[in-house]
Amino acid sequence: MRNLAHEGDSIAFQTVHQTNEYHQDREVVPAFEDIMDVIGSRGKFQKRLNTVFICYGTIVNVLSSQMYNFVMQTPDHWCHVPGREFTNLTLDEWKSATIPKEGGTFSKCLMYNGSALDGASEVPCQHGWEYDDTWYPLTVPSEMNWVCDDMHIVSDVMFYAQNIGAVLGLLFGYMGDMYGRRPLQLACVVMHVVSRVAMLCTPSLLPLFVVAESLGVGVAGVMLESAVSVGTELTGIRNxxxxxxxxxxxxxxxLVSACLCVQMFPSWKHSLLFAVLCCLILLLFCGGIN
Known part of the structure; x- marks a missing residue:
């Protein structure tokens, strides 16, 4: 028993000795955080990167994404009945004489075929629609008259754009893992520009309009994630x-900036052009951050 114990102590001693020799001979590789502490994690490069892509980039990304939700709103509307310009009636008085009520509010899709005082019948809108521009001066549905029988177009466009965009978001995220975050960030800004410009030209071509918005939906989350990932990787742990x-x-x-833009500009096209301008400014910085 004593010999076995002595042999066990010898084996343990040899194992410890070999382990110590292994660690002495092994090259110690410094951690990435240690390197960042040496070269500095709050230098001029990091400050410019965080200011441009974390602060300004996030604002532009959200502004461009949310602008779409606002320009796709359907304002309050009612049938346009010509002839009010030849009277001294107010808008409410004219609507009371020409537009029937449904549930205590004026109908959005019906009008009187004549005067309500003469017992005229109710018919669908014959001369187009008028829109309340209190909150939204001119949106895509109000310009294209996606109301009444065509009101389903708005929900269809938003449904397909969101679902296609979700699939594209997964694809773009995979591309970021394969080719890097910086090329992905550049691609996201370019696709924001392409998406908004294409939307300006394709509201009458619904498939292309959906594809254009799908690009914006797909890059929104990926653009934010890639910017934050690069920012945190190039910043010290404490920051x-x-x-x-x-x-x-x-x-x-x-989000607030998108709300203000919709109120400032008279048309949804001007709002999207402003989003394009903001993205182009961000695109200029993509080549300046090296």
Missing amino acids: RSCINCMACIGIPIG
Whole structure:
């Protein structure tokens, strides 16, 4: 028993000795965080990168994405009945004489075939529609008259665009893993521009209009994720929470900016052109950050 114990101690001693020799001979590779501490994680490059792509980039990304939701809104509308310009009636008085009521509110799709005082019958809109521009001066549905019998077009476009965009988002995320975050960031900005320009030209071509918006939906989440990933990787551990905070602050700012743009510009086309301009400014920085 004593000999067995002595042999066991010898084996344990040899194992420890071999392990120590292994660690002495092994080259110690520094961690990425250690390298960042040496070269600096809050230098001029990181500050420019975070300011442009985390702050401004997030705002532009959300602005462009949410702008679509606003320009696809359907304002309050009613049948256009010509002849009011030859009277001194107010809008409500004219609507009371020419538009029937449904549930206490004026109908959106019916009008009187004559005067309500004469017991005229109700017929569908014969001369187009009028829209309330209090909140939305001119949107895609109000320009294209996607109301009444065509009101399903709005929900169809948004449904297909969201679903196709979700699939594209998975594809773009995979491309980012394969080719890198920086090329993906550049591609996302370019596709934002292409998407918004294509939407301006294709509202009468519904398949192309859906595909154009699908590009914007697909790159929205990927663009934010890639920017935050690069920002946190190139920032020290103690400052990474600041990167996420900057992105979270940029999201509501972008949403509020989209609301203001819709109110400022008289047409949905002007709103999308403003989004394109903001993306082009961001695109200029893509070549300047090296």
